[in-house]
Amino acid sequence: MVKKFAEGIAKLEKPGLISHIGPDGDAIGSQLALYNWFRKTGKEPLLFNDDPVPDNLKWLAGQEVIQPPTEELLEQCDGFLFIDGNEPSRFGAMSGYFKETRKPVYLIDHHLDPPEDLYRGMLWDSKASSTAYLVYLLYEETGMERLNSEAAEALYAGILTDTGSFRFDSVTAETHFAIGNIIRHGGINPSEIYSRVYEDKTLAEYHLLGTVLEGIRLFCDGAVAVMQVTEKMMSENGCSQDDLEGFVNYPLSIRGVAVALLLYERDGRVKISLRGKSQVDLNQVARTFNGGGHFNAAGAWHDGPIEKAVKEVVAEITALMDDCD
Missing domain, CATH: 3.90.1640.10 (inorganic pyrophosphatase (n-terminal core))
Known part of the structure; x- marks a missing residue:
């Protein structure tokens, strides 16, 4: 080959x-x-x-x-x-x-x-x-x-x-x-x-990260963690979408979390990053929302607003997870 x-x-x-x-x-x-x-x-x-x-x-x-x-x-x-x-x-x-x-x-x-x-x-x-x-x-x-x-x-x-x-x-x-x-x-x-x-991050990036981590929400009996970033949050901290690199991985270290989502506003739409621990096919989830990727890592898009995107993506993941209320 x-x-x-x-x-x-x-x-x-x-x-x-x-x-x-x-x-x-x-x-x-x-x-x-x-x-x-x-x-x-x-x-x-x-x-x-x-x-x-x-x-x-x-x-x-x-x-x-x-x-x-x-x-x-x-x-x-x-x-x-x-x-x-x-x-x-x-x-x-x-x-x-x-x-x-x-x-x-x-x-x-x-x-x-x-x-x-x-x-x-x-x-x-x-x-x-x-x-x-x-x-x-x-x-x-x-x-x-x-x-x-x-x-x-x-x-x-x-x-x-x-x-x-x-x-x-x-x-x-x-x-x-x-x-x-x-x-x-x-x-x-x-x-x-x-x-x-x-190891070349700015203090502004860490301020934004702190704000985002404070806003983590858990769904599906704590198995799904969601973070979201608005354009206002990035503007107030003097950050751009490049500064969000790696944010999505942080919730995976929370006990019981199997899937982490990062949703952020970009160009009038919502960009979705998904990461997991081999319990849900995130490529399948992403393809439902104009995206794709791998089993444990994928990306997708939603027309927004961001809360609607959270609701619909979490619902899609929940439907694929066993024993999830």
Whole structure:
């Protein structure tokens, strides 16, 4: 699978690398590692995302070349790679272009249920810990000598963030083997990367976190924890949606909580982040609300208002849980 995929994308002379909107560490890390992979073959890809790179990832080398896609820029490419997402709608305002183009579109991703008919080739595994892990397999297949320190840092950041610092169920012996190789061949410092990703927060972010934690509500006999953030709360604390990274994981440490939800207002709608402990298929829940993801981690959207979103999402989860009043 990896060899065939590598042979396919190697035929592209001017690839367009596109990560999903609202990018996270896995999306940006995978995108930049692929950027380095192509550059090692003498090619200069174009990198696209509708949204800016999160502040805690702006230290990654190459992130400055990521730009919003336009039809003029996309026309310069002879093919495309969708990174860390599999539905065209996850890739922003130019999604219609990708549905209509006759240029080859490839997929590298670990989310469930990709529409296979859209892609010339796929490197896809829903059991993979991250998309960055799949990009690592591409390096492993084609030669680890291609892995420089910049690509290694991007891969490490991607796997680190998408595995909850290596604590999620998706982490396996193969994940740790890959991490060992990335450190060894890239000559990188894991402690420094962790610090740059997670230990550069502002006091305003902690004030917002405190407010959000104070407002946690429990449903379903304490099995479902809900946090919500309004635009007013973010404005009053001088924060943005980027500052909410990781908030959703906090309630999972509460005794008895099996599912955590974070709902926040964005662009006139409500964005929903879901995390769980293997008791409810959160991908199934998210797909009910225009989203998707994994069994234990997913994202979705609701037209709002936020209280209506809370009520409907909790009801959907409750219907799937055993012994829930």
